[in-house]
Amino acid sequence: MFSIFGVPAPLLFGQLLLGLINGGFYAMLSLGLAVIFGMLNIINFAHGAMFMMGAFVAWMLLNYLGVNYWFALILTPLIVGLFGVVLEKTVISRLYKLDHLYGLLLTFGLALVIEGLFRNEYGSSGMPYQIPTLLSGAVNLGFMFLPVYRGWVIVAALVVCLATWGLIEKTKLGSLLRAATENPALVQAFGVNVPRLVTLTFAGGVALAAFAGVLAAPIYSVNPNMGSNFINTVFAVVVIGGMGSIFGAIVSGFGLGVIEGLTKVFYPQASDTVIFVVMVLVLLTRPAGLFGKAA
Amino acid sequence: MRGTNSSQAVAFAVLIALVIVSPSVLYPVFVMKVLCFALFAAAFNLLIGYVGLLSFGHAAFFGLGAYVTAWTAKTWGLTPEIAILLGGISGAALGTVFGWLAIRRQGLYFAMITLALAQMVYFFCVEAPFTGGEDGIQQVPRGKLFGALSLANDMAIYWVVAVIFLIGFFLLNRTVHSPFGQVMKAIRENEPRATSLGYRTDSYKLIAFILSTFIAGIAGGTKSLVFGIATLTDVHWSMSGEVVLMTLLGGLGTIFGPVMGALVVTAMENYLAPFGAxxxxxxxxxxxxxxxxxRRGIVGEIAARLKLAL
Structure with missing residues (x-):
């Protein structure tokens, strides 16, 4: 047993691991928020509810239909993404001509409705979701025991974040997306179906949240409040990273997760507030966010 | 009153009459709850309705006011008027810091920053020793007004709450109709233009923010004395959402909308309480x-139909 800065190494690495996992969720959620914001100019307050829905849909697939984790991981983002398409087409698309604040209010209302309905049906106590057998157990890394599932979550989150970044920065679809973010009217004039692009963007962001929800299901208990617990912190992450940059959302998500984890080791009382303190410091020094352009 | 038109003067008279009559018709504690939330919503409306700033973290100031009033009344045995005033001052002190930070960004960012800062206050209140954690501060004594008049009776404290509400409400109304209020509205309509006319818009925003948070703290403090309790519910983000809802439903940027919204939302919660979520x-x-x-809300809709400014 060795220690670092007077802290036993297993404790330090354990919290670092937890921090990376939380950071993965922060990154995936703030990435979705940033993509949606860029295209729709809406802060999706229902993003936490979508995350929660992801976990619940995976739970329902398993318990009602017997669909296992791996299929749920693919099916759930599709199902919740489809729900996102319906939401965008029926409700959210009516807001584009209004003040942006109405988008925030509307999605806040949506979040209340969705969470309230799930709470009515399933209560607030939460339900367990079994870790798939392939990913159960732990490996000895020499300096710590790593539960396989936790390692998998970090890898999966990282891969999905990088894939999203690649999709937006390196593909034809991504270039259309970025162009439509800059100037929708011009892109429309080139014959691109911008409204469809907007719908797809919303669905994509929401699907990302749902994917995160499935990943989270075996770690946290599946309960109606799991989204709103996360989303307020994610907003702070978004303010810190700045909305402008996909890469910034990923880096600040993981980075802040790690900072939170380290705070749990060295000064546990502040672990819940440290991200907000960082936000204040960023606001004082770089009001546009670490990776944001001045807005 | 200067700046108010005749329809508003009539509405004021009706409001005062309602405040006087309603405790003999309705349960006084319910009316007091409505008045506290109405004052809170009116303070919130000063920002969203007249400066165009959506603060999504107003529960922080309301809750801090509630905690400070409850703690000073219970631990130090301060008289209710001092305790409530301290609640308001602590709301304003927090509002000064948060406002100073949040006005660096505009629009949606302002909303997210206030929300995040309020969340920080929530976590602070969970950890801090003086708030009593999950239990909150319970059995707060209502005390004696000016050290002489006992407020233990519901009707006794009712008149105190009514006076606090009316003073706060008139103060907010006076602000809106003052030259200062005109500049606030100019910032809401077109901030660059207001800047080009030589107004330091950030100072105006900050002063409006501080005033709003002061009144929010007063409202929270008053509420904690009425119910004898200050808990985490008062600082939770759902409380911030509730005050947004009251103002939106009543009518953003109307004088009487927040009062109407507070009445409807509080009544609804009372009737729907048995049905849980x-x-x-x-x-x-x-x-x-x-x-x-x-989008005009109840009062805004009535005003538009009758072509009045309420």
Missing amino acids: WVTVTQGLIFIACVLAF
Whole structure:
């Protein structure tokens, strides 16, 4: 047993691991928020509810239909993404001509409705979701025991974040997306179906949240409040990273997760507030966010 | 009153009459709850309705006011008027810091920053020793007004609450109709233009923010004395959402809208309380309905139909 800065190494690495996992969720959620914001100019307050829905849909697939984790991981983002398409087409698309604040209010209302309905049906106590057998157990890394599932979550989150970044920065679809973010009217004039692009963007962001929800299901208990617990912190992450940059959302998500984890080791009382303190410091020094352009 | 038109003067008279009559018709504690929330919503409306700033973290100031009033009244045995004033001052002190930070960004960012800062206050209140954690501060004595008049009786404290509400409400109304209020509205309509006319818009925003948070703290403090309790509910983000809902439903940027909204939302919560989470669902549906079809709110709609300014 060795220690670092007077802290036993297993404790330090354990919290670092937890921090990376939380950071993965922060990154995936703030990435979705940033993509949606860029295209729709809406802060999706229902993003936490979508995350929660992801976990619940995976739970329902398993318990009602017997669909296992791996299929749920693919099916759930599709199902919740489809729900996102319906939401965008029926409700959210009516807001584009209004003040942006109405988008925030509307999605806040949506979040209340969705969470309230799930709470009515399933209560607030939460339900367990079994870790798939392939990913159960732990490996000895020499300096710590790593539960396989936790390692998998970090890898999966990282891969999905990088894939999203690649999709937006390196593909034809991504270039259309970025162009439509800059100037929708011009892109429309080139014959691109911008409204469809907007719908797809919303669905994509929401699907990302749902994917995160499935990943989270075996770690946290599946309960109606799991989204709103996360989303307020994610907003702070978004303010810190700045909305402008996909890469910034990923880096600040993981980075802040790690900072939170380290705070749990060295000064546990502040672990819940440290991200907000960082936000204040960023606001004082770089009001546009670490990776944001001045807005 | 200067700056108010005749329809508003009539509405004021009706409001005062209602405040005087309602405790003999309705349960006084319910009316006091409505008045506290109405004052809170009116303070919130000063920002969203007249400066165009959406603060999504107003529960922080309301809750801090509640905690400070409850703690000073219970631990130090301060008289209610001092305790409530301290609640307001602590709300304003926090508001000064948060406002100073949040006005660095505009629009949606302002909303997210205030929300995040309020969340920080929530976590602080969970950890801090003086708030009593999950239990909150319970059995707060109502005390004696000016050290002489006992407020233990519901009707006794009712008149105190009514006076606090009316003073706060008039103060906010006076602010809106003052030259300062005109500049606030100019910032809401076109901030670059207001800047080009030589106004330091950031100072105006900050002063409005401080005033709003002062009144929010007063409202929270008053509420904690009425119910004898200050808990984490008062600082939770759902409380911030509730005050947004009240103002939106009543009518953003109307003088009387927040009062109407507070009445409707509080009454609804009372009647729906046995149905658990349906309260949340209903609140969410009202949000959606207001944004999609009813953006003027109740009072705004009435005013538009009757071609009045309320």
